[in-house]
Every structure is written in C-alpha cells, then in structure tokens.
Amino acid sequence: MTTATASSAPGGLNPLRQTKPRYGEAVIRGILVLAAAVSLFTTFGIVISVLIPSLEFFAEISFTEFLFTTTWTPLFANPQYGVLPLLMGTFVITVIAVLVAIPLGLGSAIYLSEYASPKARKVLKPTLEVLAGIPTVVFGFFALEFITVYVLKPIFPDIQVFNALSAGLVMGIMIIPTIASLSEDAMAAVPSGLRDGAYALGATKRQTALRVVVPAALSGIVAAFVLGVSRAIGETMIVTIAAGLQPNMTLNPLQGMQTMTSYIAAAGSGDVPTGSIEYKSIFAVGLLLFIITFVMNMISIRLVRKYRQAYQ
Amino acid sequence: MMSGTMSEIHDPNAPQSTSDLANTGRMDVSAVLDEGRGVVVPESVGEVVFNLDDVHVFYGDFEAVRDVTMQIGRNEITAFIGPSGCGKSTLLRSFNRMNDLIPGARVEGLLAYHGFDIYAPDVDPIEVRRRIGMVFQKPNVFPKSIYENVAYGPKVNGMKVNMDDLVEECLTRAALWDEVKDDLKKSAYALSGGQQQRLVIARCIAVKPEVILMDEPCASLDPIATAKIEDLMKELAADYTIVIVTHNMQQAARVSDRTAFFTADVDAQGVRHGRLVEYGPTRSIFTAPNDPRTEDYISGRFG
Numbered sequence: 001m002t003t004a005t006a007s008s009a010p011g012g013l014n015p016l017r018q019t020k021p022r023y024g025e026a027v028i029r030g031i032l033v034l035a036a037a038v039s040l041f042t043t044f045g046i047v048i049s050v051l052i053p054s055l056e057f058f059a060e061i062s063f064t065e066f067l068f069t070t071t072w073t074p075l076f077a078n079p080q081y082g083v084l085p086l087l088m089g090t091f092v093i094t095v096i097a098v099l100v101a102i103p104l105g106l107g108s109a110i111y112l113s114e115y116a117s118p119k120a121r122k123v124l125k126p127t128l129e130v131l132a133g134i135p136t137v138v139f140g141f142f143a144l145e146f147i148t149v150y151v152l153k154p155i156f157p158d159i160q161v162f163n164a165l166s167a168g169l170v171m172g173i174m175i176i177p178t179i180a181s182l183s184e185d186a187m188a189a190v191p192s193g194l195r196d197g198a199y200a201l202g203a204t205k206r207q208t209a210l211r212v213v214v215p216a217a218l219s220g221i222v223a224a225f226v227l228g229v230s231r232a233i234g235e236t237m238i239v240t241i242a243a244g245l246q247p248n249m250t251l252n253p254l255q256g257m258q259t260m261t262s263y264i265a266a267a268g269s270g271d272v273p274t275g276s277i278e279y280k281s282i283f284a285v286g287l288l289l290f291i292i293t294f295v296m297n298m299i300s301i302r303l304v305r306k307y308r309q310a311y312q
Numbered sequence: 313m314m315s316g317t318m319s320e321i322h323d324p325n326a327p328q329s330t331s332d333l334a335n336t337g338r339m340d341v342s343a344v345l346d347e348g349r350g351v352v353v354p355e356s357v358g359e360v361v362f363n364l365d366d367v368h369v370f371y372g373d374f375e376a377v378r379d380v381t382m383q384i385g386r387n388e389i390t391a392f393i394g395p396s397g398c399g400k401s402t403l404l405r406s407f408n409r410m411n412d413l414i415p416g417a418r419v420e421g422l423l424a425y426h427g428f429d430i431y432a433p434d435v436d437p438i439e440v441r442r443r444i445g446m447v448f449q450k451p452n453v454f455p456k457s458i459y460e461n462v463a464y465g466p467k468v469n470g471m472k473v474n475m476d477d478l479v480e481e482c483l484t485r486a487a488l489w490d491e492v493k494d495d496l497k498k499s500a501y502a503l504s505g506g507q508q509q510r511l512v513i514a515r516c517i518a519v520k521p522e523v524i525l526m527d528e529p530c531a532s533l534d535p536i537a538t539a540k541i542e543d544l545m546k547e548l549a550a551d552y553t554i555v556i557v558t559h560n561m562q563q564a565a566r567v568s569d570r571t572a573f574f575t576a577d578v579d580a581q582g583v584r585h586g587r588l589v590e591y592g593p594t595r596s597i598f599t600a601p602n603d604p605r606t607e608d609y610i611s612g613r614f615g
Contacts, residue, residue, distance in 0.1 A: 117415075118415065191450075191452070193448055193450050193452035194452050194454060194455075195413075196410065196413070196446075196448060196452065197448065197452040197453075197454065197512070197515075198454070198464070198468075199410065199413060199441060200408065200410060200441055200445060200446035200448075200516070201441065201442070201445065201464065201465035201468065201469070201515065201516070201519055202438050202439070202441045202442030202465065202468065202469050202519060203438075203464075203465075203468045204438055204468070207468040211464070211468065212454055212464075215454075215455060215456065216454070216455045
C-alpha cells in the first residue's frame with residue numbers, strides 16, 4: 001500500500017510544523033520570571049545587608065557576650081551588649097499577646113464558622129477585618145493612653161506608665177483578626193459532609209465544632225497561630241510607644257521593657273554614627289530577629305505539612 | 313444521654329409491645345385510598361416505624377416535597393427511587409431532622425416515629441438522630457483513625473461501653489474488621505472508597521440506632537464495592553430498618569422489600585414539587601406498576 005500522506009511525501013512541507021512565531025509567550029514568560037525574581041533578590045539583598053554589619057559586630061563582640069549576658073546598654077559610656085533583656089521583652093510581650101489572641105481569635109473563628117447566622121456573619125466578619133486595618137501607631141497610643149490609664153491603673157496601682165502588659169494586651173487585640181480570619185477560612189473549607197456525619201450520629205453543635213471541624217481544620221489553624229506569633233514578634237510600633245524603651249531583664253509585665261524591634265526602631269531613628277559598633281548592634285539584633293522568625297516559619301511549614309499528611 | 317426531652321420515644325433496644333404500636337403507628341390502608349392521593353399501598357407494611365401523613369417539606373417558600381402519605385415497616389429495606397429533583401433525598405433528610413441544619417427548611421404534616429411526631433416542639437433533634445442514623449452519598453469519614461471514627465458516636469453520646477469490644481463488633485458487622493483489624497490506628501483516609509463507606513456504616517451502627525437512612529450510599533463506588541454494600545444492607549436488615557435513596561433501579565430491585573417511586577410535578581406557576589406516585593412491594597412495583605409514570609420510569613422512558 002502506498003499512500004501519499006503529506007508528512008511522508010518527499011520534499012513536501014510537514015503540515016504539523018509551527019508556521020507562526022509566538023512572541024507573546026516569551027514576553028509573558030519573561031515578565032513572570034522577573035516578578036518572581038524581584039522578591040527573591042530582595043530577600044537575598046536583605047540577608048546580605050543584615051549579615052555583613054552583623055559579622056563586623058561579632059568581630060568585636062563575642063557570641064557568648066551577646067547571647068548570654070544580661071545587660072544591654074550599647075548607647076552608654078560603658079557599653080554592654082547582652083541581648084537577653086531584649087529577648088526577654090519580646091518573649092513576655094509576645095506571650096501576653098498570644099494568650100489574648102489565640103483564645104479570642106479561635107473563639108471568634110468557631111463562632112463565625114459554626115454558630116453565627118448568615119446575617120450575623122455578614123456584619124461581624126467585615127467588622128473584624130476593620131480591626132486588621134487600624135494602623136499600629138493608633139493601637140500604640142490606645143495602649144498607652146487608654147488601656148494603661150483607665151483599665152490597668154485601677155487594677156494595678158503601682159503599674160509603670162510604660163509597661164509590657166498594656167503593649168501585650170493591645171498587640172493581642174491587633175492579631176485577633178489574623179488568627180480569626182485564617183482559622184475561619186480553614187474551618188469553612190472543611191467539607192459540610194463531615195458536619196452532617198457528626199450531626200447524624202447525634203452530636204451537638206459543640207461536639208461537631210470542637211471534635212470534628214477544628215481537628216479537620218487543624219493545619220490551617222496552626223498556620224494561623226504561627227503567623228499570629230510571627231506578627232507579634234515582629235510588631236514594632238505598639239511596643240515602641242507603650243512598652244517603654246528600657247532594656248529590662250524581668251518577667252514582671254507591669255514594668256517597662258524593650259523588645260528587639262523597638263530597640264532597632266529607637267536606635268535606628270536616633271543619632272547613632274554609621275559604622276560605629278552601636279550602629280552595627282542594630283543589625284546584629286536584626287539578624288537574631290530574622291533567625292527567630294525564620295525558624296518560626298519553618299516550624300509552621302512543618303506542622304502544616306504534618307497535619308496535612310495525617311488527614312489526606 | 314438517653315433520658316431527657318424525648319424519653320417517651322421507644323428505646324430501640326427495649327422490648328416493645330406491638331399493641332401500642334398498632335394503635336399509634338399503623339394507619340388504615342383503605343383511608344389512604346379513599347382520600348384519593350393517588351397512592352396505592354397494596355398491603356400492610358407490618359410493624360410501622362415511620363408514619364407519614366400529608367407531609368410537605370419546604371425550603372423557604374419553595375415546596376420541595378408535596379403531600380406524601382406512607383408508612384415504613386420495621387426491619388424492611390425501603391427504597392426511594394425517582395428522577396433527580398423529585399424530593400426523595402429531601403424527604404429522607406427530614407426523617408432524622410437533618411433538614412434542620414439548612415436555614416429556611418421546614419416540614420408540615422405528620423411525620424411520626426413509632427407514633428411520636430418527630431417535629432413536635434418538645435422533641436430534641438439530637439435524640440432523633442441518635443435513633444435514626446444516616447449514611448451519605450460521599451463517604452464522609454472523619455479525619456481521624458479508623459478506631460476513632462467508630463468510637464466518635466458512642467463518645468459524644470456518653471455511652472458507657474467497652475470501646476474496644478464495640479469497635480470490633482461494629483467493624484465486624486460492617487464486614488470491614490478482617491481488612492482493617494491490624495490498622496485501627498491508621499487514618500481512615502488511607503482506606504478505599506468502598507472501605508470508607510463500610511466504615512461510615514460501622515460508625516453509624518456504633519450508636520445503636522434502630523433505623524439507618526442511606527442517601528445514595530453507592531453513588532461514588534465501583535460495582536464491586538457496591539455489591540459489598542448491598543450484601544451488607546441485606547444482612548443489616550435483620551436488625552435495622554433501612555431506608556435507601558437510590559438512582560440505581562437495579563439496586564432498588566435487588567435489595568429492597570418495598571419501593572416508593574417519586575416524581576416531580578410542575579404546577580401552574582412552573583414550579584416543580586416532588587410527589588409520591590406509587591408505593592408498594594418491590595416486586596409488584598417493578599413487574600406490575602399501577603401508574604403509567606412508574607412504568608415509564610422503570611422501563612427507562614423518562615428520568
């Protein structure tokens with residue numbers, strides 16, 4: 001059988017060949033690669049610009065002094081560089097914020113996702129999201145001028161004007177929408193068949209919400225918690241305004257404290273000469289902060305992956 | 313958990329006197345025919361579990377199911393068949409008040425379980441659902457271990473039992489034990505679709521219901537898994553009353569004792585309402601239907 005198909009015809013053009021060049025494809029591809037590269041190079045640039053002054057800092061100050069001594073006075077005549085008070089301030093304020101935000105955020109998420117009528121949800125969800133849109137400087141003055149003066153002072157008469165408690169409480173309020181909104185998204189994504197299955201066994205609303213929906217949404221909820229904690233660790237304005245700027249090695253939240261972020265903000269906006277050891281200390285603290293949030297993110301990715309595996 | 317707002321409802325495990333059921337539950341068949349609802353009940357269903365009299369189900373203003381009168385007999389498999397949108401799933405979900413979860417859904421008429429109105433104001437839907445379990449179209453196993461899936465219902469209902477024994481008993485009953493006995497701690501998501509559906513059945517019988525409602529339980533399964541579920545249903549019918557919604561007419565013919573055929577009527581405003589056309593022993597529905605619409609449907613001429 002000899003059939004003269006176009007492709008086998010000697011000397012004939014293959015009808016399957018590309019006839020028109022597609023420039024658009026290459027252009028779009030280039031633009032998209034560029035968009036992805038910008039964020040990659042920015043991150044890389046930040047790491048380098050923090051790393052170099054930090055390495056210079058550690059050439060003069062030992063790791064041991066930085067990490068294990070308890071006095072932070074880089075701007076004094078006799079400077080000391082023990083970062084523990086800043087870590088302690090960050091830790092105390094973050095713990096307070098998380099203690100406020102996790103129960104209230106998760107509670108609002110469960111209410112919105114499982115209990116609220118469609119009407120109530122329509123009003124409440126945008127209201128919650130407005131809370132996320134308030135500038136942190138406003139939260140800072142709210143902590144300093146309202147929470148400390150009218151709420152905390154009557155309860156703890158010897159509270160300092162600048163204190164960790166008010167900053168932590170208000171920071172907790174600030175991250176409620178983050179935790180509530182992301183947790184609610186995770187719970188709303190739980191298939192309604194699981195709820196039906198629980199109700200059909202005679203489960204109450206509470207048993208369905210807490211024993212089926214929350215465990216099923218756990219990976220999203222854990223991610224929301226970790227993101228909330230990361231925001232608390234990185235939050236600057238509220239602590240700068242309301243928690244005071246004294247590096248204070250204490251667990252007492254009624255006293256003023258300085259966090260890593262508020263040191264960076266305060267020292268960076270002051271008149272520290274560029275290239276001095278005080279100047280480099282800003283970057284050393286920044287590097288520590290970067291490592292902590294980086295580790296937090298790694299943990300959250302691990303946790304999310306772990307729970308996902310269990311539930312798929 | 314057993315006592316409470318609906319303690320007057322029969323405990324399915326307690327011995328029942330048939331005389332009070334006869335008084336409260338069973339309806340006079342001739343009365344149904346006399347009222348001319350187009351429903352033919354050729355013979356009595358025996359001991360009545362569900363008695364429906366003029367039941368209408370609404371979603372807001374939309375009447376999804378109109379005027380259903382029927383009885384469902386104990387330890388029988390009753391199949392609901394009919395084209396999509398005929399209200400058969402809606403009606404099934406009103407048997408254990410699952411429709412309560414849909415805003416705007418409501419039931420009118422009498423829907424009685426052993427003579428007690430399921431929609432009476434003092435009835436607790438949680439007590440209803442504990443006695444009337446449900447298996448859904450998609451196997452909705454919980455994101456927990458196989459063991460925890462079975463144990464969930466007894467735990468939330470506060471049943472004081474030896475949980476290990478109960479889990480083994482229910483998985484055995486659901487013909488799943490031999491396949492999973494070494495993997496009880498594994499995630500239920502590791503099971504195949506057919507195994508998941510049998511796990512859901514095991515989970516359902518773990519709370520010791522009297523009735524199992526099945527809403528297209530084999531719709532997402534292959535023929536082999538379907539055959540296993542059908543065998544299981546026939547075995548379970550010895551102890552449970554089963555109502556199954558199915559799109560598969562052969563399935564209805566294979567497993568059920570009685571079949572109810574529903575269809576959607578279009579009213580003067582062009583709105584569709586589900587209606588019961590014919591109800592009777594499965595063999596007569598499939599071999600000698602009384603209504604031409606039933607005959608058209610089972611012979612594949614519409615729907």
